[in-house]
Amino acid sequence: MKIGVIGTGYVGLVTGTCFADSGNDVMCVDIDERKVQRMQKGEVPIYEPGLNRVFDRAIREKRLTFTTQLEDAFKESEIIFLCLPTPPGANGQADLSFVLKVADDLGDLFNKYPDYKVIVNKSTVPVGTADKVHEKIASKTDADFDVVSNPEFLREGAAVEDFMKPERVVVGTRSQKAADLMTALYEPFVRSGNPIIIMDERSSELTKYAANAMLATKITFMNEIANVCEKVGADVDNVRRGIGTDTRIGKRFLFAGIGYGGSCFPKDVQAIHHTAGEFGYDFKILDSVMKVNESQKTSIVEKMKLFYNGNLEGKTVGIWGLSFKPETDDIREAPSLYITDQLAKMGVKMKAYDPEAIETFRVASSEETLANMEFMNDRDTVIEDVDALIICTEWNEFRRPDLSRFAEVMKEPVIFDGRNLYDLKRAEEAGLTYISVGRPSVNIKQTIPS
Numbered sequence: 107m108k109i110g111v112i113g114t115g116y117v118g119l120v121t122g123t124c125f126a127d128s129g130n131d132v133m134c135v136d137i138d139e140r141k142v143q144r145m146q147k148g149e150v151p152i153y154e155p156g157l158n159r160v161f162d163r164a165i166r167e168k169r170l171t172f173t174t175q176l177e178d179a180f181k182e183s184e185i186i187f188l189c190l191p192t193p194p195g196a197n198g199q200a201d202l203s204f205v206l207k208v209a210d211d212l213g214d215l216f217n218k219y220p221d222y223k224v225i226v227n228k229s230t231v232p233v234g235t236a237d238k239v240h241e242k243i244a245s246k247t248d249a250d251f252d253v254v255s256n257p258e259f260l261r262e263g264a265a266v267e268d269f270m271k272p273e274r275v276v277v278g279t280r281s282q283k284a285a286d287l288m289t290a291l292y293e294p295f296v297r298s299g300n301p302i303i304i305m306d307e308r309s310s311e312l313t314k315y316a317a318n319a320m321l322a323t324k325i326t327f328m329n330e331i332a333n334v335c336e337k338v339g340a341d342v343d344n345v346r347r348g349i350g351t352d353t354r355i356g357k358r359f360l361f362a363g364i365g366y367g368g369s370c371f372p373k374d375v376q377a378i379h380h381t382a383g384e385f386g387y388d389f390k391i392l393d394s395v396m397k398v399n400e401s402q403k404t405s406i407v408e409k410m411k412l413f414y415n416g417n418l419e420g421k422t423v424g425i426w427g428l429s430f431k432p433e434t435d436d437i438r439e440a441p442s443l444y445i446t447d448q449l450a451k452m453g454v455k456m457k458a459y460d461p462e463a464i465e466t467f468r469v470a471s472s473e474e475t476l477a478n479m480e481f482m483n484d485r486d487t488v489i490e491d492v493d494a495l496i497i498c499t500e501w502n503e504f505r506r507p508d509l510s511r512f513a514e515v516m517k518e519p520v521i522f523d524g525r526n527l528y529d530l531k532r533a534e535e536a537g538l539t540y541i542s543v544g545r546p547s548v549n550i551k552q553t554i555p556s
Contacts, residue, residue: 107291110135110179110186112208114145114172116152116265116369116436117228117258118189123157124269126164128294133171133179145172153435153462156266176208180215185224185287187256188239192229198376200232209239213246220249224284226256230314230374232381236278236307252284255307257314262368263433270295275302278310315378319392322371324359326395329402332362332544342544343526362544364498364524365402367430367439372399403441406496406522407448409541413520413550419453424488424516427499427525429463437466441524442498446471450478457481459488461501490515500525509536 107130111122114136126132136142141151150161164170173179180186190204205227212225225243227236240253255278260268272295277288285304292302305313332342342362350357366372375392382389410418430440437443440463446456450472456479460467464481471479482488485503489495489512497504505527513519513536521533523542533540533548540548 107131107185107287108183109133109291110183111189112176112179112186113189113191113204113229114138114141114151115189115191116154116262117260118187119145119150119152119161120154120157120260120265120269121187121189121228121258123161123164123170124266125291126170127160127270129169130291131169131182132164133173133182135173135176135179137174139174142172142174154265155263155433160266176211177215177218180212180223181219183223185226185291186212187226187228189228192231192373194373194376198373198380200230200373200377200380202231202235202238205229205231205235206238206242209242210246213243216243216247216249216251220247222250222283224252224254224287226254226288227311228256228258230257230318230370230377231255231311232377233308233311233315235311252279252281253307254279254281254284254288255310256288257310259314259317262436263431271298271300272296273300275300276310276313277302277304278307278313279304280306312378315374315381318370318374319378319395321359322366322375322399323391323395325361325363325366325371326398326402328360328362329365329543330398333405335544339546340544341530341546345544362526363402364406364441364445364543365399367403367441368434368436369438372439403444404448405543406441406524407445410494410496410522413541418449420455421493422455422457422491422517423449424492424495425456425458426460426485426488426495426497426504427501428458428460428467429499432499432501435462435466437463437470440467440498442467443470445496445498446475446479450475454478455480457488457492459483459485460499461503463499486511486515491517493517494520494522497521497523497525497527500527509533509538513537 109125109130109132111118111132111134114134122132122134144151148165150158188205192200195201236253236255257276275292279285289302296302331345335342346360349355350360375396379389379392428442429435429437458479459482509532519537520539526542530548539550
């Protein structure tokens with residue numbers, strides 16, 4: 107099939123590349139000329155494991171091309187995917203201006219190229235967006251087209267695998283013609299028997315929000331349990347193992363930490379909460395999820411303030427990890443942003459390392475934060491001559507350091523671990539003062555609450 111992909115952000119580039127790798131001819135459109143030029147030269151502008159290999163093959167076999175001209179992709183394509191930003195507004199409502207602007211442009215192009223096409227909302231959009239896109243295009247043209255909702259379920263760090271081997275494909279359309287085209291497009295990806303689920307557009311749009319809201323709720327619930335564990339002297343890892351073996355609950359998304367971040371969970375929870383409010387429903391659970399997650403992001407700072415009796419000024423701390431999760435350079439809503447911002451305001455100097463996210467962190471951080479921060483080239487340099495270490499991201503290279511080295515190179519071997527990477531007994535034997543999430547603190551007398 108001939109496919110157009112509008113927008114080459116995280117979702118658009120993965121979508122276009124993977125469709126091209128499965129034998130389709132894909133043209134990706136972006137208004138950023140420099141970015142398009144880089145991709146035309148074979149450069150991948152984002153970090154995502156495995157994407158380079160698939161991208162290079164698709165470019166080499168001339169199935170993946172890039173342009174800044176919407177018309178070029180439109181006239182050649184049977185299916186047009188909209189992979190455009192839908193950032194949260196001030197009230198949490200998703201901003202559809204990018205999507206509706208492109209829909210308006212598509213209406214004009216249909217008058218020039220009136221052959222039937224399927225327009226696919228791939229971006230995460232509020233309930234009713236497919237109707238709005240259809241109305242916007244139809245106001246400009248009498249051409250035959252359908253608008254489909256096809257939400258993505260890609261995990262950053264595993265997006266290529268998720269796309270190539272999806273657990274399910276959700277297609278929202280009441281058009282049999284569009285459903286048949288979308289089924290033919292996705293059949294090569296579900297040969298193992300995973301379902302292509304056809305439903306109406308509004309149910310499809312809500313499915314994506316419901317999935318992310320459920321996962322965010324599960325994470326937040328375990329963080330609340332971790333906070334209770336710290337109060338009563340229990341160990342959240344034991345609790346996690348105890349409930350995770352219940353098949354009704356499952357083992358995934360039960361790890362306590364310093365909150366969720368990224369491009370999906372925060373804005374999607376806000377968006378479904380806002381949508382419910384628009385229809386007069388008070389979504390109390392999600393209200394609590396958002397409030398708990400905000401406080402969880404900086405819970406480490408509260409523990410540090412208690413540990414140092416409220417006086418952190420003049421301290422130097424190391425930071426391992428800046429991205430919101432491992433295997434990505436994405437720092438959107440990452441706890442590190444909130445932690446470093448608060449520490450900078452208290453006069454704390456910081457040394458930081460992340461395998462992929464240093465440059466994206468620079469762009470997103472305040473001048474005050476950057477003035478108090480030095481970026482290092484490796485994890486080991488970070489801990490030299492610092493008063494404490496904060497672990498914000500669970501990159502694999504942080505999981506198995508020589509724990510005895512902390513005492514040798516740090517001013518004091520104090521670790522505030524937001525991801526529970528180390529065994530408590532090993533930390534104790536290494537002489538560390540080790541403060542994690544939902545577990546007993548090691549080599550410390552006072553209780554450090556969350």
